[in-house]
Amino acid sequence: MRANRSVQRIVLGGALLILAHSSRLWAVVQGPLPIGVAVSQTSNVALLGQEQVIGVRLAEEYFNSKGGVGGTKIQILLEDSAADEASTINAFNALLRKNVLAIIGPTLSQQAFAADPLADKAKVPVIGPSNTAKGIPQIGNYVSRVSAPIAIVAPHALEAALKRNPQLKSVAVLFAQNDAFSTSESQTFQEAVKADKRLQLGTAQKFQTTDTDFTTQVTEVMKVKPDLVIISGLAADGGNLVKQLRQLGYKGLIIGGNGLNTPNVFPVCQKYCDGILIAQAYSPEAPDPMNKVLVDLYQKKHKKMPGQFTAQAFTAVQVVVEALNALDQKKKITSYDLKDLRQDLNKQILSQSYQTPLGAISFDKDGEIVQKSFYVAEIKMEADNKNGTFAFLK
């Protein structure tokens, strides 16, 4: 009698275990289709992440109004990747547990290096909406990005500066050494300066994204009497650095990196933001049809022009949706096994080209974006010195 009960318990336990395991293995795709988004919604990086949230929400609204994927709606599942690597890993894990088809995010390259490997290992496509540091698509087969590498974008700002002032000679570079993206971007700028016979690198100064006092760095910069200063940092620290640089008497040109490419830099450096040149992977004035869609949607809700981070986030969702639609043409999405869908989705993403707000884009075999249109904008502050615009140079 006792032996029988033990046997029954073992059999029952085993059956439950097998059942649980099976239900995980045989997860079936059903609507609405979950697309994970892990971007920064708190901390200083929220300044960028909030624009990305707007971008993905507009895309969700737009593509669902167009029928979603073969008549099935998509659903954006948001997780906060905050500012640090640990929070990003938590966000990715949360999305993976929710059986998302793909993950868009994170906001910073630094975070991508930490969290993308998790998704790659789980064989879930990751699309970086704003990860422009070197080496992102090489993290794994499932990693791609719609944000062009800074190595391609940044030199456009340098050319614009030289066109503005052909007499440029001495250049000072400052960068946030504790941010992988800023360090990577700064290396690109420094290499471009060294490679250009017209320019001379006067000094390269480091700071931390958590710094607020840049007196030491600015003092060193002023010693070399630069004609051009190039700053790679985030909006809060980069903007503060610009303010202190101007307040200590620097009057020459300033190039800001991608981290300063956000309206949220305006309240930080206020009137001192005026004149900063920033290379752009997006222009709200671009003629592409999908860009007109984005601009119309954005203006209706926010009464101003969308920025690069919004456009890139929108584009990331567009890429996933159009790839899903292409798959749906061959085999109904809702008849897919989740695991197989993720794999096929990744292949499809990399094999297609897309007409996006960024222009025509596609991906190379690594998942690197192939994009042709780039721009340079200059910050123009309004009379109140709290609001400004990115005025695109011709």
Add this chain to the structure above:
Amino acid sequence: MLQILLNGLSIGSVYALFALGYALVFSLLGVINFAQGAVFAIGAYLTWSLTSGSWGGGQLPLWETDVRLPFLLAAGISIVVCAALSALIERFAFEPLRRRKAEPLLYLVSSLGVAIVLVNALLLIYGAETRNFDLESMSFIPVLVEWGELRVRGIQLVILAISLLSLAALLLIFRFSMLGKALRAVAENQTTASLLGIPVHRTIVLTFALSGALASLAGTLVASGFSIPGPHFGLLFGLKGLAVIVLGGMGEISGAVLGGLMLGLIEAAVPAEYSGYKEAVAFALLFVGLMVRPQGLLGRRTLEKL
């Protein structure tokens, strides 16, 4: 050289101002009030809100009002409010423990608890985003001051001047006023001071209020000169304040001033190549100071009785 001196003294004088608040409380009760770091942050945010008219922006929605006070008035109100807040902290987080003759460690834990609660309240109200003072609200300060090769932002000179004047005034008060005598008497022995007719409780509350005012002043100066990076910046400043009083001599008011100025100078003297690590410098000093001269620069070695 002179540039480093000015850079260092400017931030060092604020460290001194903040650390003085620690030193005052420590000299009276023999404990560190960690809540002071939170009061520092509250002072900064309060001054910012009063000048910008903006409140909240974290979990609480951003509330824009048309009531924008002049900077100096806002700073003054902030100082008064934070003095009152510190007095309340004494009343609720320290006085009950003192009445029970609790161990010094419990004071520390209590003040740390208050600090964490207050910082998280700021996070709830304001969120973690950076805040910057409107440049127009400080347009009465010259932007740049130059002498030959020497360049200093006007705000740095203002910070230095206000801090040094405050420090000088406080040191004079402590040395020559009845309040100063009362502080020294209570620090020496509370029971004896009480017997001599000194109002011990009121003296302690006044000391806390004064340390709160100093924290608010320091917070406002740092925020206006640089920015408010987020609610936690008070706690980091609190840790630096700790390094300062260890360096200068715990319980010694003059030591806090000297320690603060020295820390500022040492940070400013860190070669630009390594300035990203200047935070590490402060705590390296703390460590070395404890190893080499545990009583600090001006501290007295306490007699140990077995």
